[in-house]
Amino acid sequence: MRADVAGALAAAAWFGPAAAPIAPAVAAAFRVPRRLPGAGIAITFDDGPHEHGTPAVLELLAEARARATFFLVGEQVERAPSLAAEIAAAGHEVGVHGYRHALLLRRSPRALRDDFKRAHDVIAEATGTEPTLYRPPYGVFSGPALLIVRRLGWRPLLWSRWGKDWVAKTTPAAIAARAMRELGRGDIVLLHDADHYSSGDSWRRTAAALPEVLAGAAATGEPLVSVSQSR
């Protein structure tokens, strides 16, 4: 199975977010969790911080009194450390999404370890917290990367629902509908508060969809939790 997955990944490796649809197969092969271990629904935001997207999302989360998890990119935290600090200060969880937003494939264990540690250190310094969650760019793990993440004592994590909010031809309604499809206990929802690695201004559509997603999640009766709150 792993050899098949590796082959598929090699073929898909250079198509950016297009690699994301094969992530569930990879997650299964590597036994990377896609759901919470316990109760609740976790809303997660990747690729930030972003000077406009992050404040927009933070404001909506505050209005809804919802807690979320942000998987931060080290190079973006360096550009906007105060925004990273704001995320943590608002009570949200922060995780590692790499120092550079690049696929993990075809990179040496040493390069991977350096990237992860650099991201961790930048995030820890900016937020004053120790991130222990890790989600790879494009949701694609490699075997060596997973080994390193586990040796660092971090939790690798993917997602079970997404809004596909990175594509150019989508709408807030489509993002919300997709994110909420069969939403329930244990789901982890993938969204993006930044357009650094996706279509321009994608965060605007995400922010416009977010109130409906938060209301839909609340309507399930499940609490909105950060990833580490769910046990």
Ligand SMILES: [Zn+2]
């Ligand atoms: Zn990403």
